Amino acid sequence: MNPRDLLLESFRAAVAAADPAHILPPHLPAPPRGRTLVVGGGKAAASMAAAVEAHWPADAPLSGLVVTRYRHGLPTRRIEVVEASHPLPDGRGEAAALRMLEMASQLCPDDLLLALISGGGSSLLAAPVKGVSLKELRQVTKALLNAGATIHDINTVRKHLTRLSGGRLAQASHGAHTLALIISDVVGDDPTHIASGPCAPDPTTCADALERLQHFGIAPPAGVRRHLEQAASEADTPKPGDPCFARTENRIIASAQASLEAACAYFEQYGIPAMVLSDSVSGDTQAVAKQHAALARAVKSRPIALISGGETTVTLRPQHGRGGRNAEFLLALVVELAGTPAWAIACDTDGIDGSEDNAGALIGPDTLLRAHERGLDAADFLAAHDSHGFFAALGDLVVSGPTRTNVNDYRALLLGLN
Structure with missing residues (x-):
C-alpha cells in the first residue's frame, strides 16, 4: 500500500x-x-x-x-x-x-x-442566561475563537452565559x-x-469568566458584562x-487515546512501527508544527509513524484566508520540513476542519515541488492563513464528510517510506 x-x-x-x-x-x-x-x-x-x-x-x-x-x-x-x-x-x-x-x-x-x-x-x-441575548453570546464566542483561545478558556466563559x-x-x-x-x-x-x-x-466562577475575557483583550457586550459582574451566587x-x-x-x-492506539495498530499490521507522541497536544498550531518537524529530523529509526492528537489553536488576523487548524498545521509542517522527505496527514475526527467541508489534508515529499510548479508559495499561503486554498489547488484535501463522532484531531507523520 x-x-x-x-x-x-x-x-x-x-x-x-x-x-x-x-x-x-x-x-x-x-x-x-x-x-x-x-x-x-x-x-x-x-x-x-x-x-x-x-x-x-x-x-x-x-x-x-x-x-x-x-x-x-x-x-x-x-x-x-x-x-x-x-x-x-x-x-x-x-x-x-x-x-x-x-x-x-x-x-x-x-x-x-x-x-x-x-x-x-x-x-x-x-x-443564553436571562439578560444576555443570543447575538451577544455569538459575539463573545466569535471573539474568543478569533483570539486563539483554548476550548478550556472558551468554556470557562460560556458555562456562565x-x-x-x-x-x-x-x-x-x-x-x-x-x-x-x-x-x-x-x-x-x-x-x-x-x-x-x-x-x-x-469549579469556575463568573469572576474567572471575566478574567479570561480580559486576558484575551475582549470587551464583552453590555449584557454579558452586566451578568458576569452582577450575578448573585444562586445564579451561578x-x-x-x-x-x-x-x-x-x-x-x-x-477518547483520543483509544483512537490513536487504533491507528498505531493499523500501521503495525503493515510492519511499520508506530508511536503515540501524545493525545493532548495543544498550543499554537504553527509552533506545534515546528516541534513535529524538529522531531522528524531527530528520529533515526525508519520506517516509523509518529502519531499525535489534541487540539491546537490558530490566532487569526483581521484579513485571512480559509482553512482549519489541521490544514494549517500541515502547511506549516511542510514549510519546516523543506528538504526532509516525509508523509503526513492531519484531520479533525469529526470530519470538518474548522468551518470548511474537508476533514484536513495530506502532504508528501513532493508537495513543495508540485506547489512550485503551479506557482504556489507555501510560505505566502501560511502567512495569509489560507491552508484550504493551498491544498485545494494541489488536490490534497481530505474530504470524509461528517463522521458523527469527535475525539479531537488526528495527526500522523510517516518517515522512511518512498
Whole structure:
C-alpha cells in the first residue's frame, strides 16, 4: 500500500475506534422503574441517539431530544434529532436547549436522565442566561475563537452565559438518576470541559469568566458584562459537592487515546512501527508544527509513524484566508520540513476542519515541488492563513464528510517510506 493510502486508512481506523454504534451499547444501564429521558448535544449526538435506540428494550419507555450540527443528523424513531449551528450558536439550538431543560424538570426520582454528550455541545446547546441575548453570546464566542483561545478558556466563559452548561442540566433533573455518556474531544478528558459540562460540577466562577475575557483583550457586550459582574451566587453554576450531583455519573466512553492506539495498530499490521507522541497536544498550531518537524529530523529509526492528537489553536488576523487548524498545521509542517522527505496527514475526527467541508489534508515529499510548479508559495499561503486554498489547488484535501463522532484531531507523520 502506498504511503498516501496508509495515512488515509489510519485516519479511518482512528475514527472507527470512536464510532458510537460500537462503543456506546456496553455502557447502557438497565431501564429504570420509571421513564427514560434522553437528551444531549454535540457532533456525535445523532449517532449516539441511534445507538441507544438500537439497543434499548422495545417494551421500555424511551423518549427524548438531542441536537447536532447541520448535516450531522440521522433518522431516529423515539428520540428527536434537531440540527443547529456550530461553532456559533443559533436559534434552533437555543430552542432545543430550553426544551431539554423543561423535559428534565418533569422527571422524578424513579426516572433516568440519559445525557449523550460530545464535542460541539457548547454551541449546539447554547440558550443564553436571562439578560444576555443570543447575538451577544455569538459575539463573545466569535471573539474568543478569533483570539486563539483554548476550548478550556472558551468554556470557562460560556458555562456562565448559558442555561444548560456547568452542571445545570443535572441540577434541573430534580433528583432523577442521571448518567452522562461522553465522547471526549478535549485535552485531559475532564467532563467539566466537554460541551461545557451539562452534568458536571463547575469549579469556575463568573469572576474567572471575566478574567479570561480580559486576558484575551475582549470587551464583552453590555449584557454579558452586566451578568458576569452582577450575578448573585444562586445564579451561578452548581459547584463540586452540590447535592444535585448525588445521583449523577459522568462517564467517558471514547477518547483520543483509544483512537490513536487504533491507528498505531493499523500501521503495525503493515510492519511499520508506530508511536503515540501524545493525545493532548495543544498550543499554537504553527509552533506545534515546528516541534513535529524538529522531531522528524531527530528520529533515526525508519520506517516509523509518529502519531499525535489534541487540539491546537490558530490566532487569526483581521484579513485571512480559509482553512482549519489541521490544514494549517500541515502547511506549516511542510514549510519546516523543506528538504526532509516525509508523509503526513492531519484531520479533525469529526470530519470538518474548522468551518470548511474537508476533514484536513495530506502532504508528501513532493508537495513543495508540485506547489512550485503551479506557482504556489507555501510560505505566502501560511502567512495569509489560507491552508484550504493551498491544498485545494494541489488536490490534497481530505474530504470524509461528517463522521458523527469527535475525539479531537488526528495527526500522523510517516518517515522512511518512498
